[in-house]
Amino acid sequence: MGGTANGEADRRVWTIPNVLSMLRLALVPVFLVYLVLGDYVAALIVLVAASLSDLLDGFLARRLNQVTRLGQLLDPAADRLYIFAALVGLAAGGLVPWWIVVVVVARDVFLLVLGIVLANHGYGPLPVHQLGKVATFALFFGLPVIMLGLAVPALEPITEPVGWAITLWGAFLYWWAGVIYAIETARVIRIAPVAPDV
The missing domain is CATH 1.20.58 (Methane Monooxygenase Hydroxylase; Chain G, domain 1)
Incomplete structure (x- = not known):
C-alpha cells in the first residue's frame, strides 16, 4: 500500500481497514488452537475468513483513502503469523x-x-x-x-x-x-x- 495525500491521515490508527487487520491478528491464536486440536475444518474456516478480511481491508484502505503506516505494518505481520501458525500447528501434529x-x-x-x-x-x-x-x-x-x-x-x-x-x-x-x-x-x-x- 502507498501513502495518502494527507500525511496526518497516514498516522491514523482507528480506521476500518486497521480494525479489520487487528481482528485478523486476533484470530491467529484461534486458528492455531484448532490446528493443534486437529479440527482442520474449523481451522480452514478461520483461515478463509482471515484471507477475505485481508482482501477487504486492502480494498477499503484504497477506496476510503485510509492507507496508514500502521496498516502497512499489520498486513505483512498478519500474513507471517498465519504462515507460522500453520507450520507450527501442522508440525506439532507430526503432519x-x-x-x-x-x-x-x-x-x-x-x-x-x-x-x-x-x-x-x-x-x-x-x-x-x-x-x-x-x-x-x-x-x-x-x-x-x-x-x-x-x-x-x-x-x-x-x-x-x-x-x-x-x-x-x-x-x-x-x-x-x-x-x-x-x-x-x-x-x-x-x-x-x-x-x-x-
Whole structure:
C-alpha cells in the first residue's frame, strides 16, 4: 500500500481497514488452537475468513483513502503469523517436518538482522521485493492446500502433493528473496551519504 495525500491521515490508527487487520491478528491464536486440536475444518474456516478480511481491508484502505503506516505494518505481520501458525500447528501434529518450520523462521530472523544492520547505518527498512510477495503468497496458499486434504481426506491424494510442491517452492523463493535483500543491504550501506553543496 502507498501513502495518502494527507500525511496526518497516514498516522491514523482507528480506521476500518486497521480494525479489520487487528481482528485478523486476533484470530491467529484461534486458528492455531484448532490446528493443534486437529479440527482442520474449523481451522480452514478461520483461515478463509482471515484471507477475505485481508482482501477487504486492502480494498477499503484504497477506496476510503485510509492507507496508514500502521496498516502497512499489520498486513505483512498478519500474513507471517498465519504462515507460522500453520507450520507450527501442522508440525506439532507430526503432519509436516520441523525442518520446514526452521527454514521459514530462520529466513525472517535473517531479515530482522538485516534490518538492524540497516538501522545502525541510518537507513530504514528496504522496500518489499516482488519476489518476497510471491514467496509469501506461495506459502500462504500451499499450506492451506495441505490442510484441505486433512479436512477432506478424499481430496488428500491430490492436495498433498500439490500443497507440498507449492509450499516447498514458496520456501525456496522466500530464501531467494532473502538473499536479494542481503545483497541490496550490502549495496546500500556501502554508499556514503553525499554531503550537500554549501
